[in-house]
Amino acid sequence: MGNMIKIELKNEQNQSIIGRIDHEKAPQPFSAEGKDMAVLGIKNYQYELGDKIVVTATGERRYFMVQLDETLAPALLYLPQKKWEYAIPMAEKARKASVETAFHSQRHHMMVRQAHDFEIENYQNLSFNSHDQKDATGAYPHASANVETREDAVFFAKNAIDGKFSNLSHGSYPFSSWGINQQADAALTIDFGRTVKVDRVRLLYRSDYPHDSYWTEAALVFSDGEERVLKTTKSIEFQDFKFPIKETSQVTIKNLKKANDESPFPALTQIEFFGWNK
Secondary structure, eight states, rough: OEEEEEEEEEEETTTTTOOOSSSTTTTTEEEESSSSSEEEESSSSOOOOOOOEEEESSOOEEEEEEEEESSSOOOOEEEEESEEEEEEOOSSSHHHTTTTTTTSSSOEEEEEEEEHHHHHHHHHHHOOOOOOSSSSOOBEEEEEEEEOOGOOGGGGGGGGGSSSSOOOOOSSSOOOOOEEETTTTOOOEEEEEEEEEEEEEEEEEEOOTTTTOEEEEEEEEEETEEEEEEEEESOOOOOOEEEEEEEEEEEEEEEEOOSSOOOOOEEEEEEEEEEOOO
C-alpha cells in the first residue's frame, strides 16, 4: 500500500460523525483523505464532549506536519503507528490551559501532510509539540512527569513543550507551566519516539517572582543512563546549555535543586532540545 493520509471525526462511541461541511453539501461522514496531504474543512459543526480526530496514515514516511485547530501552531510530529487518535479537549477542566476559542468555533480547518525532507533534516527544536496531550497517544515528542500539581491541566507536563513562553505569571492560559506540587523528586521526561541527536537544551523557568522560586541545579538523564548536570539561576530569560552531540530516544530532567528562598513554587514554562532527526 502506498502513501495515504485520512482525517476523520468520530464520537465517544467511535462512530463516524455525520454532517454537512457547508449548507450546500449533502450530509456525509466528516472525513477527508489524500496521498500526501489531507485537509478537512467544516463550516458548521460544534464539537461535543468525547469527540476525537482520527488520523490514519500509510506508507513508510512517518514524519508529518500537523495542525488540527487554528489555535494550535503547526508541528512536525513523528507518528510511528498507522493510526493516531487526538482527543478533542472539551472538558471544562482542560480548557484553562488553552485560549478560550480553542476547538470552540463552529468552523474548523484540520490539516495533516507529509513533512518535506528539509523540515525533517533541519537543525531544530526536537521537543516542540503543540498537539501533545496528557496521556501518550502515539504522537511524538511526548512529555510526561511523575507529578503534576493538583492534576490540573494548567500544570501538565505537556505545557513545557507547547511553544508558549509567557512566564511572568502562573495558572491559566497563557501562563500554563509544568508544576511540581512541591515534590522533591519531581522529574519530567520527553520521549522522542525514535533515536535523535541533540546537543543543546534551553530552559525557561516560570518567573512570577516573588510568588515563584527557581532551581539552581538540574540533571539531564539520557536514554543510555548518562547524566549531565546543569547549573541554573533566577532569570526571566531562556537559559541555554550546549554539550557534545548525544544520541538518545528520551531525556529526563530531574534532581531539581530549589533555591534557598521563601517561595515553595518553582515551575518550568518551557524546555527545548535542539538537534537533528537521525
